[in-house]
Amino acid sequence: MLRQGLLMARGLCQLMSNKLSDSLHRNIMKHLNGNTRSGYAWTSLQNIRAVTMSPWPFTPSQPRDYSLPNASWSSEMQRLYEHYNNMCEMETEGGKKIKGAWRRLPSYNRSLKYATGGQCLSKLLQGKARIFTRNIEEQGAGFEYVVFINKQEKTCVCVFQAGHLLEGPPGHVHGGAIATIIDSVTGTHATYLSGPVMTANLTINYRSPIPLGSVVLVHSSLDKTEGRKTFLSCQVTNTDGSKMHTEATGLFVSIGVGHLLGL
Numbered sequence: 244m245l246r247q248g249l250l251m252a253r254g255l256c257q258l259m260s261n262k263l264s265d266s267l268h269r270n271i272m273k274h275l276n277g278n279t280r281s282g283y284a285w286t287s288l289q290n291i292r293a294v295t296m297s298p299w300p301f302t303p304s305q306p307r308d309y310s311l312p313n314a315s316w317s318s319e320m321q322r323l324y325e326h327y328n329n330m331c332e333m334e335t336e337g338g339k340k341i342k343g344a345w346r347r348l349p350s351y352n353r354s355l356k357y358a359t360g361g362q363c364l365s366k367l368l369q370g371k372a373r374i375f376t377r378n379i380e381e382q383g384a385g386f387e388y389v390v391f392i393n394k395q396e397k398t399c400v401c402v403f404q405a406g407h408l409l410e411g412p413p414g415h416v417h418g419g420a421i422a423t424i425i426d427s428v429t430g431t432h433a434t435y436l437s438g439p440v441m442t443a444n445l446t447i448n449y450r451s452p453i454p455l456g457s458v459v460l461v462h463s464s465l466d467k468t469e470g471r472k473t474f475l476s477c478q479v480t481n482t483d484g485s486k487m488h489t490e491a492t493g494l495f496v497s498i499g500v501g502h503l504l505g506l
């Protein structure tokens with residue numbers, strides 16, 4: 244039973260990795276392959292195939308990508324999206340398109356949907372579960388955001404528009420919502436750099452309130468890695484960078500699949 248559970252978990256994670264960026268996929272699989280922390284050495288790829296290639300009960304469909312523009316985005320949100328998106332792909336003089344330094348990360352409302360076929364799996368496993376930042380159906384009411392990663396500089400930027408359901412102090416964003424977007428951006432960045440991680444520590448200094456409905460930039464940068472630990476810094480500023488809203492540091496610890504299964 245335990246062996247089958249572990250095989251299934253690894254199979255799931257492999258499925259989950261299918262649509263992630265090459266680097267994210269490579270990192271996740273490297274960590275899973277090296278995982279002997281539970282005293283269990285992972286078995287061969289054939290075994291995983293035996294689990295993941297079984298007949299599929301539903302027709303797969305493409306999940307909604309929440310990081311793409313929608314009607315609730317303000318002109319400033321749209322402008323910044325286009326600014327970073329234009330740096331994801333560059334056109335040479337000859338009209339040839341080449342890859343830019345930045346990359347937009349897709350965003351789904353369940354982790355499982357990052358996988359080919361995960362759309363179906365997400366209906367089977369805890370069907371009502373939703374990623375915290377993507378659980379409000381009304382567009383523009385909660386967290387509207389898009390994350391871009393710069394592979395060379397090991398930095399990450401998120402364009403974030405805070406909706407009216409995130410109110411804390413009158414007319415301003417709740418500190419917990421600010422912590423949530425910081426955790427999500429730095430957690431995504433750490434996963435991209437180091438494979439599967441969990442937040443071990445998040446230290447936040449709130450410098451100036453963020454007006455509801457405004458657009459801010461959430462910058463994340465790598466400070467250092469030490470063994471299983473990835474240390475990141477984060478700043479939330481207004482869109483021209485002249486006002487610091489929030490500063491944070493985060494520690495993310497690499498985990499194996501067994502950790503989430505309680506092994």
Ligand SMILES: CCCCC/C=C\C/C=C\C/C=C\C/C=C\CCCC(=O)SCCNC(=O)CCNC(=O)[C@H](O)C(C)(C)COP(=O)(O)OP(=O)(O)OC[C@H]1O[C@@H](n2cnc3c(N)ncnc32)[C@H](O)[C@@H]1OP(=O)(O)O
Pocket residue numbers: 256259260271354357426427428430431434439440441442443444470471472494496497498499500502503
């Ligand atoms: C697994 C498959 C995942 C597949 C993912 C696939 C797709 C994902 C796709 C995209 C990613 C997208 C989004 C990510 C978005 C959001 C991120 C949200 C993240 C969260 O929202 S996550 C929830 C909140 N999070 C927790 O619920 C953690 C509870 N916690 C624990 O689960 C353990 O506590 C853990 C694992 C943290 C460590 O436990 P552990 O047993 O593995 O390791 P251990 O304790 O030995 O620590 C090892 C070294 O870290 C040092 N260390 C530990 N904790 C420290 C602390 N607080 N301060 C300073 N140092 C600390 C030790 O001192 C030691 O340091 P040293 O090695 O130098 O001695």
